[in-house]
Amino acid sequence: MITHHVPATNCPACGKVLNAATNATYEAEEPAPGDYTVCVGCETPLVFGPGCSLAVCDTGSLTAAEREMVEAAVATLREAKRRLGREVAR
Ligand SMILES: [Zn+2]
Numbered sequence: 774m775i776t777h778h779v780p781a782t783n784c785p786a787c788g789k790v791l792n793a794a795t796n797a798t799y800e801a802e803e804p805a806p807g808d809y810t811v812c813v814g815c816e817t818p819l820v821f822g823p824g825c826s827l828a829v830c831d832t833g834s835l836t837a838a839e840r841e842m843v844e845a846a847v848a849t850l851r852e853a854k855r856r857l858g859r860e861v862a863r
Pocket of ligand 1 (some may be wrong): 784785812815
């Protein structure tokens with residue numbers, strides 16, 4: 774997987790500084806406004822805005838397919854953290 778470095782932005786839910794993202798679907802593509810992501814610290818679904826700004830994702834407004842994709846990303850992150858045997862540093 775390719776890690777894209779993005780301008781440092783605080784997670785709007787927990788305040789963790791986020792400065793990188795991995796595209797789970799099209800790994801070569803950098804994050805774009807409207808793309809969903811998940812905070813590695815607090816696992817809150819987020820959405821990219823202009824300039825890689827971040828907002829908490831209103832999951833109630835997602836289609837069933839989008840919600841399923843976001844839930845899968847959260848599950849994948851949780852599994853990765855479990856496998857590491859430790860929580861990613863907050
Ligand atoms: Zn967070």
